[in-house]
Amino acid sequence: MVTPIIRTRGLSKQYEMGDTVVHALRDVSIDIARGEMVAVMGPSGSGKSTFMNLIGCLDRPSGGHYELAGESVETLSADELAEIRNRRIGFVFQQFNLLPRTSALENVELPLLYTRLAAQERRARASRRLEQVGLGDRLDHHPRQLSGGQQQRVAIARALVNDPVLILADEPTGALDSRTSVEVMALLQHLNREGMTVVLVTHENDIAGFASRIITFRDGEVVGDLPNQANDAAAALAESARPRAADPAAT
Amino acid sequence: MSWLSTVRVALNALRVNKLRSMLTMLGIIIGVGAVITMIAVGGGAQARVAEQIRSLGSNVMIILSGSTTSSGIRLGAGAAQTLTEDDARGIATEVDSVIAAPLLRGSGQLVFGNSNWSTQIYGAWPEYFDVRDWRIVAGRGFEANELTGAAKVVIIGQTTLRQLLGENVTPEAAVDQMIRVRKVPMTIIGVLERKGQSSQGQDQDDVIFVPLSTARNRLFGAPQGRLRRVSVIMIKVAEGADMKVAEDRIRELLRQRHRLQPGADDDFTVRNLTEMLQAQEASSRILGVLLAAVASVSLLVGGIGIMNIMLVSVTERTREIGLRMAVGARGRDILMQFLIEAVTLSLIGGLIGVAIGLAGSYVIGNVAGWRTEMRPEAVLLAVGFSAGVGVFFGFYPARKASKLLPIEALRYE
Numbered sequence: 001m002v003t004p005i006i007r008t009r010g011l012s013k014q015y016e017m018g019d020t021v022v023h024a025l026r027d028v029s030i031d032i033a034r035g036e037m038v039a040v041m042g043p044s045g046s047g048k049s050t051f052m053n054l055i056g057c058l059d060r061p062s063g064g065h066y067e068l069a070g071e072s073v074e075t076l077s078a079d080e081l082a083e084i085r086n087r088r089i090g091f092v093f094q095q096f097n098l099l100p101r102t103s104a105l106e107n108v109e110l111p112l113l114y115t116r117l118a119a120q121e122r123r124a125r126a127s128r129r130l131e132q133v134g135l136g137d138r139l140d141h142h143p144r145q146l147s148g149g150q151q152q153r154v155a156i157a158r159a160l161v162n163d164p165v166l167i168l169a170d171e172p173t174g175a176l177d178s179r180t181s182v183e184v185m186a187l188l189q190h191l192n193r194e195g196m197t198v199v200l201v202t203h204e205n206d207i208a209g210f211a212s213r214i215i216t217f218r219d220g221e222v223v224g225d226l227p228n229q230a231n232d233a234a235a236a237l238a239e240s241a242r243p244r245a246a247d248p249a250a251t
Numbered sequence: 252m253s254w255l256s257t258v259r260v261a262l263n264a265l266r267v268n269k270l271r272s273m274l275t276m277l278g279i280i281i282g283v284g285a286v287i288t289m290i291a292v293g294g295g296a297q298a299r300v301a302e303q304i305r306s307l308g309s310n311v312m313i314i315l316s317g318s319t320t321s322s323g324i325r326l327g328a329g330a331a332q333t334l335t336e337d338d339a340r341g342i343a344t345e346v347d348s349v350i351a352a353p354l355l356r357g358s359g360q361l362v363f364g365n366s367n368w369s370t371q372i373y374g375a376w377p378e379y380f381d382v383r384d385w386r387i388v389a390g391r392g393f394e395a396n397e398l399t400g401a402a403k404v405v406i407i408g409q410t411t412l413r414q415l416l417g418e419n420v421t422p423e424a425a426v427d428q429m430i431r432v433r434k435v436p437m438t439i440i441g442v443l444e445r446k447g448q449s450s451q452g453q454d455q456d457d458v459i460f461v462p463l464s465t466a467r468n469r470l471f472g473a474p475q476g477r478l479r480r481v482s483v484i485m486i487k488v489a490e491g492a493d494m495k496v497a498e499d500r501i502r503e504l505l506r507q508r509h510r511l512q513p514g515a516d517d518d519f520t521v522r523n524l525t526e527m528l529q530a531q532e533a534s535s536r537i538l539g540v541l542l543a544a545v546a547s548v549s550l551l552v553g554g555i556g557i558m559n560i561m562l563v564s565v566t567e568r569t570r571e572i573g574l575r576m577a578v579g580a581r582g583r584d585i586l587m588q589f590l591i592e593a594v595t596l597s598l599i600g601g602l603i604g605v606a607i608g609l610a611g612s613y614v615i616g617n618v619a620g621w622r623t624e625m626r627p628e629a630v631l632l633a634v635g636f637s638a639g640v641g642v643f644f645g646f647y648p649a650r651k652a653s654k655l656l657p658i659e660a661l662r663y664e
Contacts, residue, residue, distance in 0.1 A: 053658050056577075058577060058657045058658040058661070059656075059658045078581070078582060079581045079582070079583075082576065082579050082580060082581040082582075083579065083581075085576075085577060085578065085579050085657075086578060086579020087579070091577050091578065093574075093661070097570065097573075097574045097661070099571060099574070100267075101267045102263070110574075110575070110578055111578035111579050113256050113260070113580075114575075114578065114579040114580050114581070114584060115579070116253075119255075119256070158578070162579075
């Protein structure tokens with residue numbers, strides 16, 4: 001059997017708030033295979049963000065077991081977790097989280113600063129990734145000079161730059177209008193078709209429609225885990241809206 | 252993360268916030284500038300005193316004629332000339348490891364050709380030049396027969412030489428010239444080296460010396476009885492001998508020679524000049540330390556300014572820290588980034604401060620006319636100290652940044 005990218009067994013997380021213990025996540029056991037595109041849905045407070053933070057190695061579980069690409073991570077030190085995040089995971093955030101007053105190229109280079117790569121190689125990889133998301137002609141632009149959709153594509157290039165096994169997107173279209181949302185989703189979907197595993201959190205049904213599988217959380221538990229039948233239609237729509245690489249008109 | 256890229260990231264962060272970086276540096280600039288200037292001023296004061304000690308000659312005491320009591324009225328110091336040449340001779344023979352040199356002070360007009368000049372005239376023994384560590388650069392000193400025979404010979408100081416024989420005369424050319432001292436023709440036999448200002452600011456080179464007997468017999472009138480009075484006796488205590496012991500011995504000897512009753516006031520005063528100058532040196536050193544200490548306080552305040560701004564910066568950039576951690580920065584990468592930012596701020600501030608300090612001490616030296624002395628180790632110390640301030644005050648904010656949890660830093664609004 002092929003090792004899944006994500007395998008959780010009885011994963012749980014509790015917070016102590018004063019005297020009461022809040023169970024943010026209870027006993028979640030999920031496998032996500034290589035090449036899947038999974039949407040995580042649920043109302044706020046359902047535990048979907050906690051789940052994302054745990055599988056992104058940004059937070060530690062209170063109990064249970066988690067393997068990322070066959071590697072057990074719950075016993076790793078903070079430094080080892082930093083390295084896992086650096087090499088294995090690409091993050092895309094709702095607010096883009098680009099460094100202000102810093103060029104697109106340097107923003108994409110950021111994860112590579114924490115590797116041993118030489119400056120020249122870092123630059124080459126970063127500009128290659130920017131070309132891949134269709135921003136090859138915007139290398140020196142600062143985030144303020146880019147539209148929201150372009151900024152999110154810079155963020156996606158940054159997520160891709162260190163060749164991760166998994167892209168985690170937390171409400172990637174939450175700050176975008178519907179047209180650019182479709183563009184960004186199409187880009188993610190395109191990456192998925194090229195073999196990248198993508199997990200995204202959303203509360204919008206039409207965004208979740210781009211995924212091949214939808215996992216629903218409520219009160220810290222998985223209440224639904226279904227393949228997405230509407231996916232084929234959405235994929236066709238996305239393919240038509242996808243910005244072509246190195247096409248300056250596709251903004 | 253490599254050193255080079257850490258430094259680049261730090262420099263970039265500083266460049267992005269130019270105004271704030273400049274204002275933060277200002278504290279360090281002022282601090283280092285003040286330290287450098289104050290050390291220069293303190294060093295100058297010390298060097299000045301040290302120079303005075305050198306010019307006086309080391310281990311020198313001076314015995315002045317003291318007060319006398321006449322019909323119950325006590326007259327002030329120097330009111331009567333109570334010291335004699337025989338006192339000096341007595342000190343020289345009976346006190347161990349001292350050189351004594353009596354001096355008879357006067358003044359008068361000198362004439363050479365068609366120029367004339369009024370100056371100090373001292374009657375002295377040859378030993379006087381040993382006491383003062385004062386070398387003769389051309390010609391020779393007094394000889395024994397010139398002293399006993401009241402010979403008409405002169406040893407001349409540099410200023411007097413210039414005033415009398417012209418600006419361009421060489422010491423060698425001056426030797427064997429005839430000048431008239433208070434109308435008495437005399438031969439220049441020696442020229443003294445330049446001594447500079449005394450501790451009271453007098454020009455010590457505006458002077459001529461004649462044998463003591465010549466001064467008494469030929470220049471300053473008839474001998475006053477057989478006591479052969481002198482103005483002062485200068486004493487040099489040999490290197491390594493205790494000046495206090497010598498002073499006590501001399502005091503005892505003079506009381507005995509002057510037949511003073513026990514309980515009567517001394518009719519002379521012994522001043523330990525070297526000791527006075529050393530006290531002055533110690534006080535100027537303390538002054539220098541105090542100045543530097545006060546200036547260091549401003550450096551400290553500058554350091555606190557850096558800490559303040561770095562703390563603000565860490566808070567402001569919490570999301571950036573979270574992002575960096577999410578993409579793989581370890582705690583120590585974040586620590587190094589902020590530490591290097593703080594050190595860069597303080598180091599650049601320190602270098603600018605050094606430039607301002609150098610300029611400041613130059614201005615003080617030239618405008619206020621104070622002597623300043625810049626020592627390279629003071630500059631190194633100030634720059635090193637400012638870097639230290641950066642590390643010390645940058646560490647806490649940097650550590651605070653590195654201890655942030657990535658998930659909380661990312662969510663920070």
